[in-house]
Amino acid sequence: MKESIMATPLKRTFLPAAGRDRYLPLYDLMTRLMGADQARRGLLDQAQVRPGHRILDIGCGTGSLLIQLKRLYPGTDVVGLDPDPKALARANRKAADAAVSIQFDQGFGDELPYPNASFDRVLSSLMFHHVPTDEKTKTVRAIRHVLKPGGEFHMLDFEGPEKGAHGILSRLLHSNQRLKDNSESRVLHFMTEAGFSEPKKVGHREMFFGHIAYYRAIA
Numbered sequence: 109m110k111e112s113i114m115a116t117p118l119k120r121t122f123l124p125a126a127g128r129d130r131y132l133p134l135y136d137l138m139t140r141l142m143g144a145d146q147a148r149r150g151l152l153d154q155a156q157v158r159p160g161h162r163i164l165d166i167g168c169g170t171g172s173l174l175i176q177l178k179r180l181y182p183g184t185d186v187v188g189l190d191p192d193p194k195a196l197a198r199a200n201r202k203a204a205d206a207a208v209s210i211q212f213d214q215g216f217g218d219e220l221p222y223p224n225a226s227f228d229r230v231l232s233s234l235m236f237h238h239v240p241t242d243e244k245t246k247t248v249r250a251i252r253h254v255l256k257p258g259g260e261f262h263m264l265d266f267e268g269p270e271k272g273a274h275g276i277l278s279r280l281l282h283s284n285q286r287l288k289d290n291s292e293s294r295v296l297h298f299m300t301e302a303g304f305s306e307p308k309k310v311g312h313r314e315m316f317f318g319h320i321a322y323y324r325a326i327a
Contacts, residue, residue, distance in 0.1 A: 307324070
């Protein structure tokens with residue numbers, strides 16, 4: 109297991125991976141039943157990961173995406189970042205059980221504790237809608253800074269209301285304001301404002317818990 113960067117106790121608030129700490133033991137099972145593993149595999153295929161790539165997962169939660177990535181591409185160097193220490197503890201246990209080497213760090217996406225130009229890919233899976241509006245541009249700008257020139261940011265998340273009504277479950281899980289900020293036009297705006305080139309929506313998928321969209325942008 110790699111050495112992790114563990115921040116001093118965080119003074120900022122954050123939404124736990126499962127919404128509430130008491131739901132964390134059920135989080136992986138719930139997301140798996142909802143099809144999150146297949147959705148994440150689509151993101152990994154889109155990212156065109158190569159041996160030797162250094163990859164950062166923003167808002168890694170319990171580490172499912174990175175464990176899946178490391179099993180598929182063992183020759184990569186992978187790092188996960190999340191503010192939730194309980195989710196990170198679970199992620200570390202899962203990585204140990206899977207016998208894969210992953211560095212899990214505690215922190216926020218708009219304050220990345222990494223040098224500029226240090227990653228080939230940055231991934232974000234079902235996280236961006238949790239970021240408050242006033243922090244979204246800061247987060248995407250921080251992502252661009254840690255990417256190498258020509259590196260790529262790949263994101264999947266719930267799609268905003270431009271494409272019509274969402275299912276009942278999606279409306280229960282996510283406020284209208286959060287989904288509004290996740291519309292295609294808003295996501296592309298945040299990426300452009302942060303200095304990315306060629307930001308685009310590259311796919312979508314219908315899921316039990318709502319519509320999700322896939323995005324790509326180049327540093």
